[in-house]
Amino acid sequence: xxxxxxxxxxxxxRLRRIEGQVRGLQRMIxxxxxxxDILTQVSAVTKALQSVAVRLxxxxxxxxxxxxxxxxxxxxxxxxxxxxxRLVTS
Amino acid sequence: xxxxxxxxxxxxxRLRRIEGQVRGLQRMIxxxxxxxDILTQVSAVTKALQSVAVRLxxxxxxxxxxxxxxxxxxxxxxxxxxxxxRLVTS
Amino acid sequence: xxxxxxxxxxxxxRLRRIEGQVRGLQRMIxxxxxxxDILTQVSAVTKALQSVAVRLxxxxxxxxxxxxxxxxxxxxxxxxxxxxxRLVTS
Amino acid sequence: xxxxxxxxxxxxxRLRRIEGQVRGLQRMIxxxxxxxDILTQVSAVTKALQSVAVRLxxxxxxxxxxxxxxxxxxxxxxxxxxxxxRLVTS
Numbered sequence: 001x002x003x004x005x006x007x008x009x010x011x012x013x014r015l016r017r018i019e020g021q022v023r024g025l026q027r028m029i030x031x032x033x034x035x036x037d038i039l040t041q042v043s044a045v046t047k048a049l050q051s052v053a054v055r056l057x058x059x060x061x062x063x064x065x066x067x068x069x070x071x072x073x074x075x076x077x078x079x080x081x082x083x084x085x086r087l088v089t090s
Numbered sequence: 091x092x093x094x095x096x097x098x099x100x101x102x103x104r105l106r107r108i109e110g111q112v113r114g115l116q117r118m119i120x121x122x123x124x125x126x127d128i129l130t131q132v133s134a135v136t137k138a139l140q141s142v143a144v145r146l147x148x149x150x151x152x153x154x155x156x157x158x159x160x161x162x163x164x165x166x167x168x169x170x171x172x173x174x175x176r177l178v179t180s
Numbered sequence: 181x182x183x184x185x186x187x188x189x190x191x192x193x194r195l196r197r198i199e200g201q202v203r204g205l206q207r208m209i210x211x212x213x214x215x216x217d218i219l220t221q222v223s224a225v226t227k228a229l230q231s232v233a234v235r236l237x238x239x240x241x242x243x244x245x246x247x248x249x250x251x252x253x254x255x256x257x258x259x260x261x262x263x264x265x266r267l268v269t270s
Numbered sequence: 271x272x273x274x275x276x277x278x279x280x281x282x283x284r285l286r287r288i289e290g291q292v293r294g295l296q297r298m299i300x301x302x303x304x305x306x307d308i309l310t311q312v313s314a315v316t317k318a319l320q321s322v323a324v325r326l327x328x329x330x331x332x333x334x335x336x337x338x339x340x341x342x343x344x345x346x347x348x349x350x351x352x353x354x355x356r357l358v359t360s
Contacts, residue, residue: 219323
């Protein structure tokens with residue numbers, strides 16, 4: 001369907017944007033910006049990170065779990081479930 | 091009690107560490123690291139950001155809301171509540 | 181401004197609705213409903229609970245923290261911050 | 271491995287406990303309990319619900335997605351991903 005390298009490029013692009021947003025937060029702190037505006041920006045970065053995570057998880061189930069043999073798949077699903085737990089509570 | 095500049099330095103230190111973690115995520119993607127390990131790292135960055143947010147909120151209520159006159163404080167609390175809503179759902 | 185009893189009645193109404201939704205979830209499990217539909221409903225209940233929490237927090241800061249003397253207010257804000265932390269990570 | 275009916279009984283047990291906790295919240299409101307104690311209890315109920323959700327998701331991938339043919343599985347994974355998105359942001 002689509003090459004993995006394209007996806008990788010897409011993840012990198014998102015993460016570079018997130019890195020830029022985190023540097024933006026440093027500037028806001030440095031320039032004494034209004035606290036609530038900084039908080040709004042923190043929420044935006046968090047959402048962007050969660051979206052990367054959900055997408056990684058989707059691809060993991062789609063490509064790794066489904067191609068695995070039964071025993072490996074069982075272990076992989078348990079592992080993915082624990083990752084979801086960490087995401088939901090972070 | 092403590093100078094604001096110390097706090098600012100502390101926020102900057104945390105945000106620089108978060109920036110480093112986001113660059114670490116890019117490296118992990120680049121080196122084709124195992125998906126679940128990347129997810130664990132995404133959760134760690136999200137937690138670090140949420141912790142910055144909660145701390146900003148604490149200081150906001152402590153310093154700005156309490157020093158404000160009644161009308162301004164009312165508006166500031168509504169604003170802080172909306173910020174908490176965005177945090178809780180991000 | 182508005183009587184506390186009205187607010188209490190409003191909280192009780194929301195919580196009774198949430199109780200009904202939780203009973204609805206039991207029915208869905210009992211009738212073997214499709215897993216994803218149950219999950220959608222769980223997310224709705226969680227959002228309703230978070231909304232009760234954010235509202236309680238708003239009133240707490242508005243009424244209790246602001247009316248407290250300085251030392252008590254300091255302790256109350258620390259306490260509220262810990263409650264926000266628990267909410268953000270639940 | 272284990273019969274589905276056992277699992278169903280387990281979900282029902284958890285949901286009945288959650289229903290009891292929601293009634294407990296109503297009592298706390300009714301008895302004018304301290305706001306922060308109510309918030310702590312709301313966080314506990316939310317965590318219990320999230321834990322039901324993560325478990326439902328685990329079983330869904332384990333039993334439905336893996337048994338589905340390729341096209342259906344693709345659609346099911348997209349559906350599960352959207353459910354995770356709703357959970358993460360609720």
